[in-house]
Amino acid sequence: xxxxxxxxxxxxxxxxxxxxxxxxxxxxxxxxxxxxxxxxxxxxxxxxxxxxxxxxxxxxxxxxxxxxxxxxxxxxxxxxxxxxxxxxxxxxxxxxxxxxxxxxxxxxxxxxxxxxxxxxxxxxxxxxxxxxxxxxxxxxxxxxxxxxxxxxxxxxxxxxxxxxxxxxxxxxxxxxxxxxxxxxxxxxxxxxxxxxxxxxxxxxxxxxxxxxxx
Numbered sequence: 001x002x003x004x005x006x007x008x009x010x011x012x013x014x015x016x017x018x019x020x021x022x023x024x025x026x027x028x029x030x031x032x033x034x035x036x037x038x039x040x041x042x043x044x045x046x047x048x049x050x051x052x053x054x055x056x057x058x059x060x061x062x063x064x065x066x067x068x069x070x071x072x073x074x075x076x077x078x079x080x081x082x083x084x085x086x087x088x089x090x091x092x093x094x095x096x097x098x099x100x101x102x103x104x105x106x107x108x109x110x111x112x113x114x115x116x117x118x119x120x121x122x123x124x125x126x127x128x129x130x131x132x133x134x135x136x137x138x139x140x141x142x143x144x145x146x147x148x149x150x151x152x153x154x155x156x157x158x159x160x161x162x163x164x165x166x167x168x169x170x171x172x173x174x175x176x177x178x179x180x181x182x183x184x185x186x187x188x189x190x191x192x193x194x195x196x197x198x199x200x201x202x203x204x205x206x207x208x209x210x211x212x213x214x
Contacts, residue, residue, distance in 0.1 A: 011076055011101030015123070019077035023057075028083075034063035035118045036192025037147040037207050041185070042067075048113030051137050053102055054120040058084025058095070065093035069114070072096040074105055103129040110212075113142040119149060122168040131173045135181075138212045143184075146170050150188045150204035170208040177210055185209035 009016055038060055047068035052061045055073035057080050065071045065088065073095050075081050081097050088095045098105055102122060115137045122130040138144050148170050174186060191205045 009099045010104040020079045023079040050114040051112040053117040058087045074098045117146045146208040170206045182211045
């Protein structure tokens with residue numbers, strides 16, 4: 001059974017519309033399988049409460065729930081959430097779905113044993129709101145796992161409509177880590193990518209894994 005909270009969206013309507021349109025263009029945008037870096041980096045973790053930031057069509061959320069995690073999944077696209085909820089129902093797992101932008105979601109502070117953000121499209125703001133929201137959600141003793149495509153932050157804006165200056169990258173989050181955090185992984189590595197799906201052409205990941213000490 002799933003708990004649905006995606007009828008009332010909280011966030012910028014233009015961002016929701018952009019992602020709804022992107023998902024609506026294809027019956028399936030992503031591969032339907034969990035991200036390789038998530039699988040690798042959670043192998044040694046004891047399942048607890050997890051926040052899946054930008055859950056898309058739900059492959060990571062369903063995989064985590066099957067592994068015994070208590071999953072809360074956040075997404076701006078209602079189209080994606082409808083698909084994700086369907087996949088969870090088919091798998092017979094429970095997931096809390098939140099239809100909101102990360103910075104608008106009013107998440108319980110310091111309450112997740114794992115905060116997973118796999119290739120998130122988090123908009124950059126002068127007050128680093130998204131970066132701080134990621135960190136604030138992690139419970140003491142918990143882990144932040146942030147994974148992104150290597151090299152995207154150095155692309156030129158004229159390559160497409162995408163301007164890397166508009167988005168949050170792992171280095172920006174790492175720069176906010178203080179003595180309350182221990183960096184366990186901060187590296188570029190070959191991507192273990194599911195076959196097919198958008199983004200399959202990217203070959204390398206930036207992986208940031210940090211543990212909140214207190």
